[in-house]
Amino acid sequence: MADGAEQVxxxxxxxxxxxxxxxxxxxxxxxxxxxxxRALPVHGWVKYVDRWNKVLPGGxxxxxxxxxxxxxxxxxxxARHDVKIPFLPxxxxxxxxxxxxxxxxxxxxxxxxxxxxDEYLAQDQRHGNGNPxxxxxxxxxxxxNSDIDTYVPAIQWLSGQGVWVIRMGKLMAKPLPTGMDHxxxxxxxxxxxxxxxxxxxxxxxGCISTATGPDMIPPIYGKAVLFVNALPLGHFASFSNxxxxxxxxxxxxxGQLLSITEHLRNGFTRSVEYDAAGIDVLxxxxxxxxxxxxxxxxxxxxxxxxVQDDLDKQEHFWDVLMRWPLYSNLHGVRHPDSRVGSAWLxxxxxxxxxSSDLGLx
Numbered sequence: 001m002a003d004g005a006e007q008v009x010x011x012x013x014x015x016x017x018x019x020x021x022x023x024x025x026x027x028x029x030x031x032x033x034x035x036x037x038r039a040l041p042v043h044g045w046v047k048y049v050d051r052w053n054k055v056l057p058g059g060x061x062x063x064x065x066x067x068x069x070x071x072x073x074x075x076x077x078x079a080r081h082d083v084k085i086p087f088l089p090x091x092x093x094x095x096x097x098x099x100x101x102x103x104x105x106x107x108x109x110x111x112x113x114x115x116x117x118d119e120y121l122a123q124d125q126r127h128g129n130g131n132p133x134x135x136x137x138x139x140x141x142x143x144x145n146s147d148i149d150t151y152v153p154a155i156q157w158l159s160g161q162g163v164w165v166i167r168m169g170k171l172m173a174k175p176l177p178t179g180m181d182h183x184x185x186x187x188x189x190x191x192x193x194x195x196x197x198x199x200x201x202x203x204x205x206g207c208i209s210t211a212t213g214p215d216m217i218p219p220i221y222g223k224a225v226l227f228v229n230a231l232p233l234g235h236f237a238s239f240s241n242x243x244x245x246x247x248x249x250x251x252x253x254x255g256q257l258l259s260i261t262e263h264l265r266n267g268f269t270r271s272v273e274y275d276a277a278g279i280d281v282l283x284x285x286x287x288x289x290x291x292x293x294x295x296x297x298x299x300x301x302x303x304x305x306x307v308q309d310d311l312d313k314q315e316h317f318w319d320v321l322m323r324w325p326l327y328s329n330l331h332g333v334r335h336p337d338s339r340v341g342s343a344w345l346x347x348x349x350x351x352x353x354x355s356s357d358l359g360l361x
Contacts, residue, residue, distance in 0.1 A: 004036040005220045008085065009077035011040070023047040028213075031194040035085045073219070073239040074332030084221050087199060095199040098191055102184050109205040110164035111297075112218070113155070115148045115229075116210045117173040143247070143271045143281045146210050146229045148176060153286045154208075154293040155183060161297065166200055168214065206300050208293060211235070224337070226296040229284050232267030233260070234324065238331045238338045243299070245292045245341035248282040249274070259348060260317055264324045291343040299337075306342075313345040 011020060023046035027033040036042060053059040077083065087095075096106075104110065148167070155165045159182040167176055169187035176185045186192055186200070201207060201217035209215035211230035218225050219240040227237060227244045236244045249258040249266065258266065258279070268274050274281050284292075298304035317340055321327060 004032070004040065005083040005085065006073065006077060008039050008083050009081035012081045021046045021049075023050060029194045029197055031091075031198045035087070035198070039085045072237070072330065072332075074330075076239065076333030076335075078220060078222075078239075079333075079335075084202075087202070091195055091199065095196055095203075098196060101191075104164055104184075108162070108164060110166055110200075111158060111206045111208055112166050112168050112201055112204045113151065114168040114207070114209040114212055114215060115146050115151055115172075116212050117145050117148070118142070141269065141271060143231060143268075143274060144210065146283060148172070148174060150283065150286045151289055152177060152180075154290040156180065157290055157293065158297060159183060163205070163297065166204070168197070168200065170197070206296065208296065211237075224296070224300055226292060228289055228292050228341075231281070232269065233263040233340075234267040234321075234326060234330060236321070236331075236338075236340065238321075238334050240335050241337040242335070243292065243296055243339055243341050245284070245288075245344045247284060248347075250280045250282055252278045252280050257347065260320045261324075264321070264326075288343065292341045295342055310342045310345065313348075314339055314342070317345060 007020075007022065014020070020041065022040050022042045023044060024033060024036065024042055025047075050063075053062055099110075100106075155167075155176070158165050159180060162182070164182045164184065166184045166186050170192075172187040175188045176183065186196070197214065198217060201214055202221040202223075204218065204223055206224045206226070207215055207218040208226045208228060209230075211227045215225055215227070219237075219242070222241075224241040225237065225243075227242060229247050230244055231247050231249075233244070233246045246263060249263060250256065251258065266274070266277055266279055268277070271281070295304060321331075
């Protein structure tokens with residue numbers, strides 16, 4: 001999702017004696033593809049030139065690949081360059097017309113909520129065909145899934161603040177309960193479209209996500225993101241205005257929650273690896289999710305007040321993270337408003353001695 005914005009930034013800073021051309025493979029959103037084609041010189045024939053370039057001696061000097069960290073803006077390009085690929089007036093008019101049809105009024109705040117489950121990868125034609133084998137094939141990262149029902153109290157809290165909540169998703173396992181004010185279950189709305197998928201994320205007042213692909217759109221447009229129930233902790237989005245709250249991890253034998261350092265040392269990307277390490281992956285409770293959402297929204301509205309103990313715990317988190325051996329692989333320029341959730345930090349008993357015992361310098 002973010003690669004197009006990265007390339008827009010690189011074009012803005014390159015010398016005038018260089019000309020770049022791009023090609024696109026299969027894309028998951030036709031609207032984003034149209035916007036990339038409007039912003040970059042994209043041509044089908046470039047694919048064949050690129051293939052020849054890869055086999056020619058010295059060809060690597062003429063490549064412009066995506067950042068090795070994928071969608072992570074480790075160089076701080078978004079802050080230094082205008083990467084907000086614009087929508088056409090007609091596109092914004094269409095999106096606003098849809099929003100107004102739901103009862104939303106101009107100027108009212110809204111957040112996008114994206115809670116990952118099995119359905120998209122198993123059902124979408126690019127990834128699966130909806131049979132049991134498709135679900136089994138993607139089960140290796142079930143640890144990333146969450147139950148939408150556990151988010152209902154947080155949704156109701158936001159609604160009580162006058163904030164619209166738009167539950168996003170192309171294909172989702174189950175709908176939200178009906179009858180909630182200022183809530184749009186877009187994932188099950190017949191009017192959903194590739195345009196709205198992008199426009200809503202780009203124009204929201206904030207995004208709440210469990211760490212999936214589309215949540216890279218809000219940072220491109222300068223929007224804050226709450227990553228909640230997100231793993232691994234080492235993938236913390238330090239390049240963006242964001243709060244990261246991981247799923248609790250618990251040692252199966254002792255029942256003790258993992259410390260920050262233990263999270264980092266056991267940052268697996270497959271469910272079976274957590275099982276093999278003797279670690280239970282727990283879902284956050286509704287209360288924990290609500291606490292994270294309250295901090296997120298109060299920081300957006302500048303009504304959150306930090307206490308010194310929270311600031312000290314946040315500083316300690318950064319100290320541990322920056323001493324992690326893999327830090328430089330995933331992190332670079334740090335956004336000044338990136339942090340982990342205050343309520344989550346309060347649940348931990350992370351000591352300097354415990355960190356040292358686990359091999360950190």
